[in-house]
Amino acid sequence: MARNPFKPTAGANPPLLVGRDVLVEEFLESIEDGPGAPGRITIFTGPRGIGKTVMLNTVAERVQSDHQWLVIDETATTGFVNRLTAASRVLLDPEAATRRRVKAVTLPAQLGGFELSDDPARPIGLREAAGALARRCEENGTGLLVTLDEVHSSSRDELRQFATAVQHLIREDREIAVAFAGLPAAVTELLNDEVTTFLRRAERHVLSDVPLAEASRALAETITANGRRIDPDALAVAARATGGYPFMIQLVGYQVWRKASGDHIDAEAARVGVEAARARLGSLVHETALAELSGVDRAFLSAMAHDDGPSRLQAIAGRLGKGLNYVSVYRARLLEAGMIAAAGRGKVDFAIPFLREYLREHAPE
Protein backbone atom coordinates (compact mmCIF):
# COMPACT_ATOMS: atom_id res chain seq x y z
CA MET A 1 0.00 0.00 0.00
CA ALA A 2 1.20 3.50 -0.83
CA ARG A 3 2.77 5.50 1.96
CA ASN A 4 0.92 8.47 3.41
CA PRO A 5 2.74 11.45 1.85
CA PHE A 6 1.41 14.19 4.14
CA LYS A 7 3.50 15.55 7.01
CA PRO A 8 1.36 16.87 9.87
CA THR A 9 4.36 17.34 12.17
CA ALA A 10 5.90 20.59 13.40
CA GLY A 11 8.99 21.44 11.40
CA ALA A 12 8.51 18.60 8.87
CA ASN A 13 8.79 19.68 5.24
CA PRO A 14 5.48 19.27 3.40
CA PRO A 15 5.32 17.22 0.18
CA LEU A 16 4.48 20.47 -1.64
CA LEU A 17 5.26 23.90 -0.26
CA VAL A 18 2.12 25.93 -0.87
CA GLY A 19 2.05 29.67 -1.52
CA ARG A 20 5.60 30.60 -0.52
CA ASP A 21 7.45 30.72 -3.84
CA VAL A 22 7.77 34.49 -3.91
CA LEU A 23 9.31 34.62 -0.44
CA VAL A 24 11.80 31.89 -1.23
CA GLU A 25 12.82 33.63 -4.46
CA GLU A 26 13.23 36.95 -2.63
CA PHE A 27 15.59 35.38 -0.18
CA LEU A 28 17.62 33.76 -2.95
CA GLU A 29 17.85 37.10 -4.75
CA SER A 30 19.38 38.68 -1.67
CA ILE A 31 22.09 36.02 -1.79
CA GLU A 32 22.82 36.94 -5.42
CA ASP A 33 22.69 40.66 -4.66
CA GLY A 34 25.68 40.40 -2.33
CA PRO A 35 26.56 41.85 1.08
CA GLY A 36 24.36 44.78 1.99
CA ALA A 37 21.18 43.39 0.44
CA PRO A 38 18.48 43.93 3.08
CA GLY A 39 17.00 40.47 2.53
CA ARG A 40 20.20 38.91 3.86
CA ILE A 41 18.70 39.45 7.27
CA THR A 42 15.19 38.07 7.07
CA ILE A 43 12.69 37.47 9.84
CA PHE A 44 9.74 35.14 9.37
CA THR A 45 6.98 35.53 11.87
CA GLY A 46 3.33 34.52 12.22
CA PRO A 47 1.11 32.29 14.33
CA ARG A 48 1.79 28.70 15.26
CA GLY A 49 1.67 26.14 12.50
CA ILE A 50 1.80 28.75 9.74
CA GLY A 51 5.09 27.37 8.40
CA LYS A 52 7.92 29.41 9.90
CA THR A 53 10.25 26.48 10.51
CA VAL A 54 9.47 25.07 7.10
CA MET A 55 10.46 28.43 5.55
CA LEU A 56 13.81 28.25 7.32
CA ASN A 57 14.28 24.67 6.09
CA THR A 58 13.40 25.68 2.55
CA VAL A 59 15.62 28.72 2.25
CA ALA A 60 18.46 26.75 3.84
CA GLU A 61 18.10 23.93 1.33
CA ARG A 62 17.91 26.28 -1.63
CA VAL A 63 20.83 28.47 -0.56
CA GLN A 64 22.82 25.31 -0.10
CA SER A 65 21.85 23.64 -3.37
CA ASP A 66 21.70 26.72 -5.64
CA HIS A 67 24.63 28.66 -4.19
CA GLN A 68 26.67 26.00 -2.36
CA TRP A 69 26.60 28.10 0.78
CA LEU A 70 27.39 26.61 4.14
CA VAL A 71 24.39 26.48 6.48
CA ILE A 72 24.22 26.29 10.25
CA ASP A 73 20.76 25.64 11.72
CA GLU A 74 20.13 26.61 15.32
CA THR A 75 17.23 27.00 17.72
CA ALA A 76 17.37 29.96 20.06
CA THR A 77 17.18 27.99 23.29
CA THR A 78 19.60 28.68 26.16
CA GLY A 79 23.23 28.44 25.13
CA PHE A 80 22.66 28.91 21.40
CA VAL A 81 25.43 31.50 21.06
CA ASN A 82 27.93 29.05 22.51
CA ARG A 83 26.63 26.28 20.28
CA LEU A 84 26.95 28.47 17.19
CA THR A 85 30.46 29.43 18.16
CA ALA A 86 31.37 25.79 18.66
CA ALA A 87 29.78 24.78 15.37
CA SER A 88 31.72 27.49 13.53
CA ARG A 89 34.91 26.20 15.04
CA VAL A 90 34.18 22.63 14.12
CA LEU A 91 33.55 23.71 10.54
CA LEU A 92 36.80 25.67 10.47
CA ASP A 93 38.62 22.42 11.05
CA PRO A 94 40.02 21.42 7.65
CA GLU A 95 38.77 17.89 8.17
CA ALA A 96 35.25 19.26 8.24
CA ALA A 97 35.76 21.04 4.92
CA THR A 98 33.51 18.57 3.14
CA ARG A 99 30.52 19.29 5.36
CA ARG A 100 27.96 21.62 3.90
CA ARG A 101 25.45 21.89 6.66
CA VAL A 102 25.32 21.31 10.38
CA LYS A 103 22.77 21.38 13.04
CA ALA A 104 24.76 23.35 15.52
CA VAL A 105 26.31 20.70 17.68
CA THR A 106 26.74 20.46 21.38
CA LEU A 107 30.37 19.66 21.96
CA PRO A 108 32.03 18.21 25.00
CA ALA A 109 32.97 20.94 27.46
CA GLN A 110 36.66 21.07 26.56
CA LEU A 111 35.70 21.70 22.94
CA GLY A 112 32.53 23.69 23.33
CA GLY A 113 33.45 26.46 25.72
CA PHE A 114 35.07 29.76 24.96
CA GLU A 115 38.33 28.49 26.45
CA LEU A 116 38.90 26.75 23.11
CA SER A 117 41.16 29.62 22.09
CA ASP A 118 44.86 28.93 21.58
CA ASP A 119 45.46 31.76 23.95
CA PRO A 120 43.29 31.08 26.99
CA ALA A 121 43.48 34.74 27.99
CA ARG A 122 41.73 35.74 24.78
CA PRO A 123 38.58 33.73 24.29
CA ILE A 124 37.23 33.39 20.78
CA GLY A 125 33.65 34.50 20.48
CA LEU A 126 30.97 34.10 17.88
CA ARG A 127 32.00 37.14 15.91
CA GLU A 128 35.51 35.85 15.35
CA ALA A 129 34.59 32.22 14.79
CA ALA A 130 31.75 32.97 12.39
CA GLY A 131 33.83 35.69 10.71
CA ALA A 132 36.67 33.27 10.10
CA LEU A 133 34.21 30.72 8.77
CA ALA A 134 32.60 33.26 6.44
CA ARG A 135 36.06 34.18 5.12
CA ARG A 136 36.79 30.52 4.50
CA CYS A 137 33.53 30.28 2.56
CA GLU A 138 34.38 33.40 0.56
CA GLU A 139 37.70 31.86 -0.46
CA ASN A 140 35.62 29.11 -2.02
CA GLY A 141 33.26 31.54 -3.70
CA THR A 142 30.39 30.89 -1.31
CA GLY A 143 29.07 32.23 2.00
CA LEU A 144 27.54 31.36 5.37
CA LEU A 145 23.84 31.19 6.22
CA VAL A 146 22.69 30.88 9.82
CA THR A 147 19.06 29.99 10.48
CA LEU A 148 17.76 30.75 13.95
CA ASP A 149 14.39 29.27 14.86
CA GLU A 150 12.11 29.96 17.82
CA VAL A 151 13.46 33.38 18.64
CA HIS A 152 10.74 33.50 21.32
CA SER A 153 12.55 30.91 23.43
CA SER A 154 15.74 32.95 23.76
CA SER A 155 16.85 35.25 26.53
CA ARG A 156 17.17 38.87 25.49
CA ASP A 157 20.80 38.79 26.46
CA GLU A 158 21.75 35.99 24.09
CA LEU A 159 19.79 37.52 21.23
CA ARG A 160 21.68 40.74 21.77
CA GLN A 161 25.01 38.91 21.68
CA PHE A 162 24.02 37.14 18.50
CA ALA A 163 22.64 40.25 16.80
CA THR A 164 25.72 42.26 17.71
CA ALA A 165 28.03 39.64 16.21
CA VAL A 166 25.92 39.57 13.03
CA GLN A 167 25.93 43.34 12.81
CA HIS A 168 29.73 43.39 12.87
CA LEU A 169 29.99 40.74 10.18
CA ILE A 170 27.57 42.67 7.98
CA ARG A 171 29.57 45.83 8.49
CA GLU A 172 32.70 43.96 7.44
CA ASP A 173 30.89 43.04 4.21
CA ARG A 174 31.18 39.33 4.91
CA GLU A 175 29.25 36.89 2.73
CA ILE A 176 26.76 36.08 5.44
CA ALA A 177 23.00 35.85 5.76
CA VAL A 178 20.69 35.16 8.69
CA ALA A 179 17.11 33.92 8.64
CA PHE A 180 15.20 34.21 11.89
CA ALA A 181 11.82 32.74 12.82
CA GLY A 182 9.65 33.32 15.86
CA LEU A 183 6.23 34.18 17.20
CA PRO A 184 5.11 37.79 16.64
CA ALA A 185 5.45 39.05 20.23
CA ALA A 186 9.10 38.00 20.48
CA VAL A 187 9.92 39.45 17.09
CA THR A 188 8.35 42.79 18.00
CA GLU A 189 10.34 42.81 21.22
CA LEU A 190 13.54 42.04 19.34
CA LEU A 191 12.89 44.87 16.88
CA ASN A 192 12.12 47.31 19.68
CA ASP A 193 15.26 46.49 21.62
CA GLU A 194 17.56 49.50 21.65
CA VAL A 195 20.67 47.29 21.39
CA THR A 196 19.60 45.51 18.21
CA THR A 197 18.14 48.45 16.29
CA PHE A 198 19.93 47.44 13.10
CA LEU A 199 17.48 44.54 12.85
CA ARG A 200 14.74 47.05 12.07
CA ARG A 201 16.18 47.26 8.58
CA ALA A 202 15.79 43.52 8.14
CA GLU A 203 13.15 42.06 5.83
CA ARG A 204 10.24 41.00 7.96
CA HIS A 205 7.61 38.66 6.58
CA VAL A 206 4.43 37.92 8.44
CA LEU A 207 3.38 34.51 7.15
CA SER A 208 -0.34 33.99 6.73
CA ASP A 209 -2.80 31.45 5.36
CA VAL A 210 -2.42 30.46 1.73
CA PRO A 211 -5.17 30.77 -0.92
CA LEU A 212 -7.70 27.93 -0.79
CA ALA A 213 -7.28 27.24 -4.50
CA GLU A 214 -3.57 26.61 -3.98
CA ALA A 215 -4.25 24.38 -0.97
CA SER A 216 -6.72 22.43 -3.09
CA ARG A 217 -4.24 22.01 -5.93
CA ALA A 218 -1.53 20.84 -3.52
CA LEU A 219 -3.85 18.25 -1.96
CA ALA A 220 -4.88 16.92 -5.37
CA GLU A 221 -1.36 16.83 -6.77
CA THR A 222 0.09 15.13 -3.72
CA ILE A 223 -2.63 12.49 -3.74
CA THR A 224 -2.37 11.68 -7.44
CA ALA A 225 1.43 11.82 -7.46
CA ASN A 226 1.35 9.12 -4.77
CA GLY A 227 -0.92 6.75 -6.63
CA ARG A 228 -4.43 7.55 -5.41
CA ARG A 229 -7.35 9.50 -6.80
CA ILE A 230 -9.81 11.82 -5.10
CA ASP A 231 -13.35 12.65 -6.26
CA PRO A 232 -13.97 16.34 -7.02
CA ASP A 233 -16.59 16.67 -4.26
CA ALA A 234 -14.25 15.01 -1.77
CA LEU A 235 -11.48 17.38 -2.77
CA ALA A 236 -13.77 20.37 -2.28
CA VAL A 237 -14.69 19.21 1.23
CA ALA A 238 -11.05 18.60 2.14
CA ALA A 239 -9.73 21.87 0.69
CA ARG A 240 -12.42 23.96 2.38
CA ALA A 241 -11.65 22.32 5.71
CA THR A 242 -8.01 23.43 5.55
CA GLY A 243 -9.00 27.10 5.67
CA GLY A 244 -5.71 27.65 3.82
CA TYR A 245 -3.89 27.08 7.11
CA PRO A 246 -0.65 25.24 6.30
CA PHE A 247 -0.71 22.91 9.29
CA MET A 248 -4.32 21.99 8.50
CA ILE A 249 -3.41 21.22 4.86
CA GLN A 250 -1.13 18.49 6.18
CA LEU A 251 -3.56 17.29 8.86
CA VAL A 252 -6.51 17.09 6.50
CA GLY A 253 -4.42 15.48 3.76
CA TYR A 254 -3.05 12.92 6.19
CA GLN A 255 -6.41 11.97 7.71
CA VAL A 256 -8.32 11.93 4.45
CA TRP A 257 -5.65 9.66 2.98
CA ARG A 258 -5.96 7.34 5.99
CA LYS A 259 -9.73 7.06 5.77
CA ALA A 260 -9.77 6.06 2.12
CA SER A 261 -10.70 2.55 1.25
CA GLY A 262 -8.13 1.37 -1.26
CA ASP A 263 -6.79 3.91 -3.68
CA HIS A 264 -9.97 5.91 -4.02
CA ILE A 265 -10.89 8.86 -1.79
CA ASP A 266 -14.64 9.57 -1.89
CA ALA A 267 -16.77 12.19 -0.16
CA GLU A 268 -17.39 9.98 2.86
CA ALA A 269 -13.66 9.39 3.42
CA ALA A 270 -13.14 13.16 3.12
CA ARG A 271 -15.89 13.89 5.67
CA VAL A 272 -14.54 11.44 8.25
CA GLY A 273 -10.97 12.52 7.57
CA VAL A 274 -11.80 16.19 8.08
CA GLU A 275 -13.45 15.37 11.40
CA ALA A 276 -10.34 13.52 12.58
CA ALA A 277 -8.12 16.38 11.41
CA ARG A 278 -10.13 18.93 13.42
CA ALA A 279 -9.80 16.86 16.56
CA ARG A 280 -6.04 16.58 16.09
CA LEU A 281 -5.73 20.30 15.44
CA GLY A 282 -7.36 20.98 18.80
CA SER A 283 -4.94 18.89 20.78
CA LEU A 284 -1.86 19.83 18.77
CA VAL A 285 -2.33 23.55 18.23
CA HIS A 286 -5.17 25.11 20.20
CA GLU A 287 -4.45 23.47 23.52
CA THR A 288 -0.76 24.35 23.35
CA ALA A 289 -1.38 27.93 22.33
CA LEU A 290 -4.03 28.49 25.02
CA ALA A 291 -1.86 26.94 27.72
CA GLU A 292 0.64 29.79 27.37
CA LEU A 293 -1.95 32.51 27.97
CA SER A 294 -3.26 34.09 31.16
CA GLY A 295 -6.78 33.49 32.42
CA VAL A 296 -7.94 36.92 31.24
CA ASP A 297 -6.47 36.32 27.79
CA ARG A 298 -8.49 33.12 27.59
CA ALA A 299 -11.65 34.82 28.86
CA PHE A 300 -11.20 37.45 26.13
CA LEU A 301 -10.98 34.73 23.48
CA SER A 302 -13.98 32.87 24.88
CA ALA A 303 -15.95 36.12 24.73
CA MET A 304 -14.99 36.40 21.05
CA ALA A 305 -16.16 32.86 20.36
CA HIS A 306 -19.79 33.97 20.82
CA ASP A 307 -19.59 35.69 17.45
CA ASP A 308 -19.71 33.89 14.12
CA GLY A 309 -17.29 36.38 12.54
CA PRO A 310 -15.12 39.29 13.71
CA SER A 311 -15.95 40.58 17.20
CA ARG A 312 -16.50 44.20 18.17
CA LEU A 313 -14.35 45.30 21.13
CA GLN A 314 -17.44 46.92 22.60
CA ALA A 315 -19.21 43.57 22.60
CA ILE A 316 -16.22 41.80 24.18
CA ALA A 317 -16.04 44.45 26.89
CA GLY A 318 -19.75 43.99 27.55
CA ARG A 319 -19.45 40.21 27.82
CA LEU A 320 -16.50 40.49 30.19
CA GLY A 321 -18.18 43.25 32.20
CA LYS A 322 -15.12 45.50 31.77
CA GLY A 323 -14.31 48.88 30.28
CA LEU A 324 -12.92 49.45 26.81
CA ASN A 325 -9.50 50.46 28.17
CA TYR A 326 -9.14 47.22 30.06
CA VAL A 327 -10.13 45.20 27.01
CA SER A 328 -7.71 47.15 24.79
CA VAL A 329 -4.76 46.02 26.90
CA TYR A 330 -5.65 42.38 26.31
CA ARG A 331 -6.38 43.05 22.66
CA ALA A 332 -2.78 44.27 22.28
CA ARG A 333 -1.38 41.27 24.14
CA LEU A 334 -3.32 38.78 22.04
CA LEU A 335 -2.39 40.54 18.80
CA GLU A 336 1.27 40.24 19.73
CA ALA A 337 0.87 36.62 20.69
CA GLY A 338 -0.52 35.94 17.22
CA MET A 339 -3.82 34.67 18.62
CA ILE A 340 -6.02 37.38 17.08
CA ALA A 341 -5.80 39.80 14.17
CA ALA A 342 -7.28 43.25 13.61
CA ALA A 343 -10.41 43.07 11.45
CA GLY A 344 -11.31 46.65 10.68
CA ARG A 345 -12.26 49.49 13.00
CA GLY A 346 -12.81 48.34 16.57
CA LYS A 347 -12.98 44.70 15.55
CA VAL A 348 -10.80 41.63 16.00
CA ASP A 349 -10.90 38.10 14.65
CA PHE A 350 -9.16 34.83 15.46
CA ALA A 351 -5.73 34.41 13.85
CA ILE A 352 -5.60 30.64 14.28
CA PRO A 353 -8.10 28.73 12.18
CA PHE A 354 -10.81 26.80 14.02
CA LEU A 355 -9.90 28.33 17.37
CA ARG A 356 -13.46 29.69 17.55
CA GLU A 357 -14.92 26.21 17.09
CA TYR A 358 -12.45 24.78 19.58
CA LEU A 359 -13.36 27.34 22.24
CA ARG A 360 -17.07 26.73 21.71
CA GLU A 361 -16.64 23.00 22.16
CA HIS A 362 -14.42 23.44 25.19
CA ALA A 363 -16.23 26.33 26.84
CA PRO A 364 -15.85 26.35 30.63
CA GLU A 365 -19.17 25.66 32.34
Ligand SMILES: Nc1ncnc2c1ncn2[C@@H]1O[C@H](COP(=O)(O)OP(=O)(O)OP(=O)(O)O)[C@@H](O)[C@H]1O
Ligand atom coordinates in the same frame (compact mmCIF):
# COMPACT_ATOMS: atom_id res chain seq x y z
N1 LIG B 1 3.69 26.38 2.77
C1 LIG B 1 3.25 25.22 3.27
N2 LIG B 1 2.51 24.37 2.51
C2 LIG B 1 2.04 23.22 3.01
N3 LIG B 1 2.29 22.78 4.24
C3 LIG B 1 3.03 23.56 5.05
C4 LIG B 1 3.53 24.81 4.60
N4 LIG B 1 4.22 25.39 5.61
C5 LIG B 1 4.14 24.54 6.64
N5 LIG B 1 3.43 23.43 6.32
C6 LIG B 1 3.11 22.33 7.25
O1 LIG B 1 2.51 22.92 8.39
C7 LIG B 1 2.99 22.33 9.60
C8 LIG B 1 3.60 23.40 10.49
O2 LIG B 1 4.75 23.96 9.89
P1 LIG B 1 5.91 24.60 10.79
O3 LIG B 1 6.32 23.64 11.84
O4 LIG B 1 6.93 25.13 9.87
O5 LIG B 1 5.10 25.82 11.46
P2 LIG B 1 5.67 26.90 12.49
O6 LIG B 1 5.14 28.22 12.04
O7 LIG B 1 7.13 26.76 12.60
O8 LIG B 1 4.95 26.47 13.84
P3 LIG B 1 5.42 26.79 15.37
O9 LIG B 1 5.03 28.22 15.64
O10 LIG B 1 4.62 25.84 16.19
O11 LIG B 1 6.90 26.56 15.45
C9 LIG B 1 3.93 21.21 9.17
O12 LIG B 1 3.20 20.02 9.17
C10 LIG B 1 4.34 21.59 7.75
O13 LIG B 1 4.61 20.46 6.97
Ligand SMILES: [Mg+2]
Ligand atom coordinates in the same frame (compact mmCIF):
# COMPACT_ATOMS: atom_id res chain seq x y z
MG1 LIG C 1 8.39 26.27 14.16
